[in-house]
Structures are given as structure tokens and as C-alpha cells.
Amino acid sequence: MSPVEVDGSIGEGGGQIIRTSIALSITTNTPVLIYNIRKKRPNPGLQPQHYTGVKIASLISNADVEGLKIGSEFIRFHPKKISPNISKVDVGTAGSIPLILQTLIPAFAATKLSFPLEVIGGTDVKWSPTIDYMKNVFAPCLEALGIELNIEVKRRGYYPKGGGIVIFQVKNKSFPREFKFEKSNREVKILSICSNLPKSVAERQASTALKILEKSGLNMFKVVEILTEKSLSPGTSILVYTIGQKGAFIGADSVGEKGKPAERVGQEVTTTFLNETGLMPDLDSHLSDMIVPYLFLSPFPSKVRIPKVTSHLETNLYVSSLFIKRNYTLKKEVDGSIIMDISR
Secondary structure (H helix, E strand, C coil), X not given: CCCEXXXXXXXXXXXXXXXXXXXXXXXXXXXXXXXXXXXXXXXXXXXXXXXXXXXXXXXXXXXXXXXXXCCCCEEEEECCCCCCCCCEEECCCXXXXXXXXXXXXXXXXXXXCCCCEEEEEECCCCCCCCHHHHHHHHHHHHHHHCEEEEEEEEEECECCCECEEEEEEEEECCXXXXXCCCCCCCCEEEEEEEECXXXXXXXXXXXXXXHHHHHHCCCCCEEEEEEECCECCCEEEEEEEEECCCCCEEEEXXXXXXCCCHHHHHHHHHHHHHHHHCCCCCECHHHHHXXXXXXXXXXXXXXXXXCCCCHHHHHHHHHHHHHCCCEEEEEECCCCCEEEEEEC
């Protein structure tokens, strides 16, 4: 079988192309050749996070791989049968666990395999969704598609030491099924967490977020949860989100940094959340790109209102269309929102 050829410099031109290509390669049992990897970036080629992600995916899928080394600008990946005999993988230091999950979950869902997998690495790091976003926003959205995603956080992992421990398991309950939305009353929830720091740090993050939400006039009931959890490195994160049982999955997260006041972390996440929810979309802008491979894998047409078009969204639509033939459009509405329409 000839491989699907993916130009790694197209669109977002970074790690997203690699993750989506490898995920769909495993899911559709199709070999893939990715070339020009991160060609336009200051440090082109595979970086440690991408290398580790592909390595883990190759172990899970028993794939034959060429070009898998740091700095390589091409990968040839030929998956075989997914192995249920692997129980633990290590991303390394603070490498993002959520980004690894993005690569693996579609394959588990499509093949209907279900076994717990322990992943060690970073749970809450920059340039990645936090593990709380995956658990509280992404997982409920997958549930609407018929996929049950269980995530258990045994230990937090922050930069620089990482060492977070997450156990996840995917169960295909009824995927694929039609992706429909119904408007319903929803709560806005705030989840603020700190590790190896005074609880007051998490409280200040949450307090700032709550004050901004109240000033915005957002007329929804608000739930605040503040937790302290163990980790190897000190760190904080916060998630502001709202989900409905059959519609609207919107979230925003932020990760604390050394020298960054807790109040600023709370302000950043709430500003992002208000920008995401302002046009009353079905999905936030990050979730809209993360869900694309699943919508392409489904034989049902889908029509989703999203707040904006991002480079990650365009990238995932492009890559997904190389593996699975679907027609798609992005249409701007009068209010500025975008209708993403994926048809057969």
C-alpha cells in the first residue's frame, strides 16, 4: 500500500500535523510519509516532544518507522496491529501527556480496543491543553460522539521535572454516531489547582477569575473548586469551562509560571473564556480542531458553530481529508461565528 504523503510545512506547520497524521495512520491502518517536518520553524525537524510522541505511537501500534530521530525532517510510519500488552509509557520529564492522548485516543476508539494505559510526563504545561481540560471539556465532547474517555490523575507534572502520572482508558460505546447539539442551561465552573505551593495561590487564581466573570454579566450559576495536589515540581493551573449534556463544550485554561502572579493567571484564563463563549458557539476554538479527526471518521455529516478559524483547525481539516475523503466548508455567519460543515 502506498503511503499517504503529508507536507509537514503546510498550515500550522508544527507538531499538530505530526500528531494528526500518526493518529489517522493508526486508525485507518494506512502508512504515512510526513516530509518537510517543521520546515519553516527556527529549529526545523523533529524535536524531543514530537520524537517521543511518534515513538510511543509506534510501540502501541507495532509500527515500522523510518526517520525517527531528533532533527529529522521526514518520517515514514507503517502501523500494524495495536498491542494491548503495553501498560505504561513515559513521555519524559515535562513532555505533554495531553498531546500524547490526542495521538492515541482516535485509534483506541476506532479499533474498539479498551485497556488502561499509564502515561508519565507533564500534565499541565505550556503550549498544550491541561489534563483538566482533557478530562472536563474534551472527554464530555467525546461522550457526545459515543466515546467514553476515563482519565485518572495520580500525580501532577509541571515544568521542569514533570513526572506526572495519568491513567486513561477509552471505551467505544456507540462511536460513530451523529454529532448533534441542543441548547441548554449550563453552569460556568472554575477549577483551580496548585501543587507544592500554598493553597492561597489557587484561591487567588480562582477569586480573580470569579470577579471578572461576575463583572462581565455572564448570567450563569458559577461553581468553584480549589484543590492542592502532589507533584515533583511546584506549579499551578486553572480551568474555566461550561458544558451542556447535549451541547456546548467550551473551556479555557492557563498554567502558572515562576514570577507570574496568581491574579494574572486568573485574568488570562477568564479573558480567553469570555472571548471563546461570546458568540455562543457549540465548541471552543481549541476543541473544534481536536474533534476534526473524529468527525471525519464518522459517516454522519456534522455542522458545528465555532468562534473562529485557527491554523490548527485548518491543519487538521487538511490532514484528515488526505486520509478520509470528506467535503468540508468553513462559512462565516453574520455575527462573526463560523459554521464548520463536514459532509460525505
